[in-house]
Amino acid sequence: MAKELKLMKGNEAIAEAAIRSGCDGYFGYPITPQSEVMEHLMIEKPWETTGMVVLQAESETSSINMVYGGAGAGKKVMTSSSSPGISLMQEGLTYLAGAELPALVVNVVRGGPGLGTIQPSQADYFQAVKGGGHGDYQMYVLAPASVQEMYDFVFLGWEIAFKYRNPVMILSDGAIGQVMEKLYVGPHIPRWTEEELRKNAPWASCGKPADRDHNIITSLDLDSAKQELHNHKLQAKYREMEEKEVLFETINCEDAEYIFVAYGSSARIAQKAIQLGREKGIKVGLLRLITLFPFPKKQVAEFSKKVKGMLAVEMSAGQMVEDVRLAAEFRCPVEHFGRYGGIIHTPHEVLEALEEKIIKG
Amino acid sequence: MFNPDIIKPENLVYEKTNVLTDAVMHYCAGCGHGTTHRIVAEVIEEMGIQDKAICIAPVGCSVLAYNYFNVDAIGAAHGRAPAIATAIQRMFPDRHTFTYQGDGDLAAIGTAETIHACNRGENIVIIFINNGIYGMTGGQMAPTTLLGMKTATSPYGRTVELNGYPLQITELLAELPGTYYITRQSVHTAAAVRRTKKAIRQAFENQKNKKGTSLVEVVSNCNSGWKMTPVEANKWMVENMFVKYPIGDIKVDGEKVKK
Structure with missing residues (x-):
């Protein structure tokens, strides 16, 4: 349609x-x-x-x-x-x-x-x-x-x-x-x-038919040994998400010497900063995060081996930058830039931060 | 004297409803929870609504209620059962969603959820066990603890200066136009059990007829929390709890009962 x-x-x-x-x-x-x-x-x-x-x-x-x-x-x-x-x-x-x-x-x-x-x-x-x-x-x-x-x-x-x-x-x-x-x-x-609900969610507590046991939805298990097993199951699920469900986008990264890492509004602003940078001859690209958990660790690690530095751009005092640093493992400089408390940074501020914090570094 | 020869169908005078599971209940001997569970389960069986019943279990002594009721169930966060029941009943209007809550759950941490579910007139049944104490965590003061009553967090007795007044939440809920049936019962005698069963049946019948919120309060002893024998605790309950929390209907068919 x-x-x-x-x-x-x-x-x-x-x-x-x-x-x-x-x-x-x-x-x-x-x-x-x-x-x-x-x-x-x-x-x-x-x-x-x-x-x-x-x-x-x-x-x-x-x-x-x-x-x-x-x-x-x-x-x-x-x-x-x-x-x-x-x-x-x-x-x-x-x-x-x-x-x-x-x-x-x-x-x-x-x-x-x-x-x-x-x-x-x-x-x-x-x-x-x-x-x-x-x-x-x-x-x-x-x-x-x-x-x-x-x-x-x-x-x-x-x-x-x-x-x-x-x-x-x-x-x-x-x-x-x-x-x-x-x-x-x-x-x-x-x-x-x-x-369809009963077929797709057979675990759901929506009324017990005669032919199955009663369903119980709870997060409680007073037996710690069972609670630990439940935690193992949860962790396995999160690892599977990290394996299979990571989403990101790369923009202008083919020849990039520098990478902005950003998501949401900051990624939009960083795209404009790329344009401004390229006009000045700075080869910069963007790794736009689509999933924040699972975090694109592998992609950040790959870039950290190739580029001269990364700037984490986010409207916070520096939160996502910690995950970028963990994934980059000190292979290249990783700095943070962002306005916060409700202020939105401009593309010029973002480019200036790249020049000051990474390029001149 | 145990005589296996008399175990015959024709000699059967009483049978556990299959709406209760075979799990051994953890409740203290003499506590009202076990009896109230049985009454709720028997009503569900008699009305033939086991496939439509959804139990929302609280946090408190009856946190494991979902292990005992042989119906689909959801364990709530502390106090949130009426919000949970609201969503389910709205999306499954033909079900019998009921919450089973204690006084700490319903009248302290969950006060907002309780009042607003009742005020919206959600078509749910609330079973409210009031024993004036936090049983599961070891006998601390509850919103319904009587003045002068000693608990782990009011060791010299509840005072107005320090703790304020016991909350008669049931009377308060009866003031809301959304509530259709509000009653206070007990399960300490055979006659009381029969009256409570009638009340709980009425609550589920109201729900079937989409009348709005029905709440049955069951005043119970907490003999271990009150540090009494079950017999002493029931006597104390009658002499003290029933004074502050008088037994009887408070609101019937949407009209407050005239005293």
Whole structure:
């Protein structure tokens, strides 16, 4: 079926993708700069068309637990929020990971810490990829850099979430959430019927038929020996994701002597900085991270053997740069540049940082 | 005297419902949890809704309720069961999603989830065990602990100055228009068990008829937490807990019961 062209905000694209991807339920709480996700859903009223449930909860704590419940019953459920709200959801995220439940969580990041600001930021990287909640767990973390990717990653998110029975986070930022761009949307994928749900999620607690044992969804095992085995299983799953599910993009890297490593909005800005640099004769390329966990360790290691230096560009005081350094293992200089607290760096600032921190180094 | 010859179908006077598993319960002897589990399971069996029942287990003494109820189940984070039940019941409107929660879970850490699920009138059943103490963690003060009552975190007795008043959350929930049926029962005598069973049946029937939120509070002893024998604990419960938490219907068919 032909694709349809639309003009939308990133947040609206998330909502549109939810409806078109066969999502069963969205549970959220308003917070800037992502409130358009729920607003768009409430305007569209998908419960009258696809049967999708949309509910405004009393808090982010409640939203994520509604997601936990829906996921435990085998439904395709999601929530979205921004940084302070995502902090409140950490309890639910670790329970989702522990109980191995598929779910989709969108974080349209704003500046912190605390109530911070409502402007774009990338300072929730650690929280997204290093756990955030308690215990040894990982989410699959996707970093969209356009409105189109906000849309596309909802579909990809369901695929990964159900394949691995694991929560997936779309780590966006206030710029990608608020910017309007054109995007192509595809036809509606129908929601699963109950028969399909029972086939695709036989583990789900959605009512016990006479011919099977009762299903139990829990992250609890009071027997530590069993809990350790459960942890082994989780770790094996995360290693498999690292093996099979890494996504990235390389731009102008063929002849590059220097590499920007960036994701989301910063990757867009770095692309402009590449253009400015090349005009000055600086051979610079971009490694754009699409998955933040699993991190493209191998690709960073490869580049570290070839280039004269890498600049991690992110709207934070330096978070992703730690993973770049770990993967580069001191084979080349790795520096960080970024404005933060809600300030977006300019392409000129990015290029200048490359010249000062790496080239003159 | 054990006489194997009398084990015959025609001599059977009582049988464990198959809505309870064969797992050995971990509850203390004399505690109300085991009895309440049985009542809930029997109601599910009698209504023929085992395939539609989904249990949301709490954090607290009944954290392992999912091992005992032979129905699909989900273990909640502490206090979050009503939010979990909300989502499931909304996406599966023909199911019987019920939460099973203690006083710490429902009336302290989960107060917001409880009040808002009830206020939205979610079509769920809430079974609420109130024993005035945190049993599983070793007998600490609960929101429902009585004034003067000694616990591990109120070792000289609960005082208003230090701890505030015991929370009558059930009366509070009855004020919300979303709640349809609110009752307080107990399971310390055969007659009380029969009344509780009737109440729990009513709650699940309301859910079947999509009436909104039904909550059955069961005032129970916690003999180990109260440091009494089960018999002493039941006596103390009647003389003290029932004064603050009087037994009876609070709201029926969406109308508050006139006292």
